[in-house]
Amino acid sequence: MAVERTLPTSEAEDLLDLTRGLADKELGPRAAPDEEAGAFPRDVFALLGRSGLLGLPYPAAYGGGDQPYEVYLQVVEELAARWLAVGLGVSVHTLSCFPVAAYGTEAQRAALLPDMLGGSQLGAYCLSEAHAGSDAGSLATRAEPEPGAVPAPRAAASGGTGPGAPPEAPGYRIAGAKSWITHGGVADFYTLFARTGGPDSGREGISCFHLPAATAGITADPPERKMGMSASPTAVVRFEDVRAAPEARIGAEGQGFAIAMAALDSGRLGIAACAVGVAQAALDLAVAHSRERRQFGRPVGDFQGLSFLLADMATQTAAARELYLSAARRRDAGRPFATQAAMAKLFATDTAMRVTTDAVQVLGGSGYTRDLPAERLMREAKVLQIVEGTNQIQRMVIGRALAREARTAAGAAAR
Missing domain, CATH: 2.40.110.10 (Butyryl-CoA Dehydrogenase, subunit A, domain 2)
Structure with missing residues (x-):
């Protein structure tokens, strides 16, 4: 299923095209065998660095791409849709660079960031x-x-x-x-x-x-x-x-705790983008199977039971994408986004778990085998509900924000 994207510049469109081509050629064919072998793709991260994809949200003066988070996250989604280990790896690396980029001295940035963003360091x-x-x-x-x-x-x-x-x-x-x-x-x-x-x-x-x-x-x-x-x-x-x-x-x-939490606010958006990539990959697999697999003389996707399931999968995936993009645009505009990042991480990762589970169901017995990637996507989706703050923690963050807003509104009314 083609994903329609609205990107802010033609440069961003070219960047997404570059990412898709690279991901299809270098990531897709290696994901299953390297996961089976437990082989870490260090060369892929070096390639991403040479291609300018490891420092997208950071300043060009230090080797970054000067891209808004709205664009960077869509790159992460495309990578994760082909191979979560790479998409999540880029998100973690970006998270690891944040303290130096945002809180380091000018001398620290100049000395450290070029290698960190250029692919020679992970x-x-x-x-x-x-x-x-x-x-x-x-x-x-x-x-x-x-x-x-x-x-x-x-x-x-x-x-x-x-x-x-x-x-x-x-x-x-x-x-x-x-x-x-x-x-x-x-x-x-x-x-x-x-x-x-x-x-x-x-x-x-x-x-x-x-x-x-x-x-x-x-x-x-x-x-x-x-x-x-x-x-x-x-x-x-x-x-x-x-x-x-x-x-x-x-x-x-x-100052470390404040730095850590500021980094995680952005990092949670990276995990949300990874989750949407995994969900989209599972959805695409399920839709293709529903058109190719025939029972009772017609494609199984024509049966209402599967058709409605696929419709829910597509709706949830699209909604998760819009939620992380909305939070990213708040970040890019300099507005508070921590609560929205928690919402995006919570919803997108729960969606990935639900959509990948449903994809296995759509594929039936073949979905439960390692001959197809559905079972791998389902296993990978689970970790996204845990990393960078469990989804229970995200609910706490959101709940506390609601309580603060209620107290503020009550105080304003009392005045």
């Missing part, structure tokens, strides 16, 4: 812990300030020493572990959130760090054995007596 976002998943404010990984000089890391972009504070400034000694990290063990850098305040400092005691994967003391456990997305490694990443220069900190001490 990022991972290290927030969740075994006992601090949804409750990120209670994370236990520590970054203890320590006195004395700490050698600044060499900046890959310039070949010199890292930008920022003088060498006599205190650095940090980091210890802890992060769980459920996409690209854990294969990333080139880790965006890490660790506690720099006291044990009872809560959200105000968390800071953000940019750490090259080659830093001594950073290791990753073997990848988790997941029900889907086997080509995308998810692993525990351990930080054992890691020494970080002061230049590794992004933003001010204690």
Whole structure:
């Protein structure tokens, strides 16, 4: 089913055409075999970087594409429709770049972003812990300030020493572990959130760090054995007596939680776009099967039972797309969008789960086999209801926003 898109510029239309061609040629044929083998497609991310698709929402001055989120998310959707491991990987990488792009110093941006956005580096976002998943404010990984000089890391972009504070400034000694990290063990850098305040400092005691994967003391456990997305490694990443220069900190001490939440607001839109891509792929598969499969002398899609099911699948997928695009346009206009991002993530991922399940039903017995991608899409859809804030957390975010609005309205009425 052709997706009709309204794009803001002819450049954006060309970008979507480039993405579709690349995805059809490089992603579609590899998705099933590489998922079966659990093979991480690092070369695909390098290709996306060379094609200008890894830094779309970031400034061109640092190697980005200067594209609005409305366009970037549609690129992610197209990638995810062919191979979720790649679409979600682009979303996670974009999330990992956000702190440097939005909160880094000018020197940090100039030194770090070109390689991060150009495809030579792939990022991972290290927030969740075994006992601090949804409750990120209670994370236990520590970054203890320590006195004395700490050698600044060499900046890959310039070949010199890292930008920022003088060498006599205190650095940090980091210890802890992060769980459920996409690209854990294969990333080139880790965006890490660790506690720099006291044990009872809560959200105000968390800071953000940019750490090259080659830093001594950073290791990753073997990848988790997941029900889907086997080509995308998810692993525990351990930080054992890691020494970080002061230049590794992004933003001010204690600003990390605010940075993390701001990044996740945008990241949830990326997950919503991935979910719509998966739902669209399942819908296309189901519609094609309904026209090709014949029973009782006619295509099975002519029977009302299946026809109505397909109609619901198409409606839900289209509605999910419009919801994430509406939130993206609010973001692009500089308007608050956190609640709308939560709504988009909630609705789109629930839609993906429902549509992929129905696609398996439409295909019948063949849908339950690995000969067709329907069962893989169904397994992949499930994780989207969990990552970057479970859908229960999204409902909490939305519910709290409604309560705030009600209190504000009541206060205004009382005045």
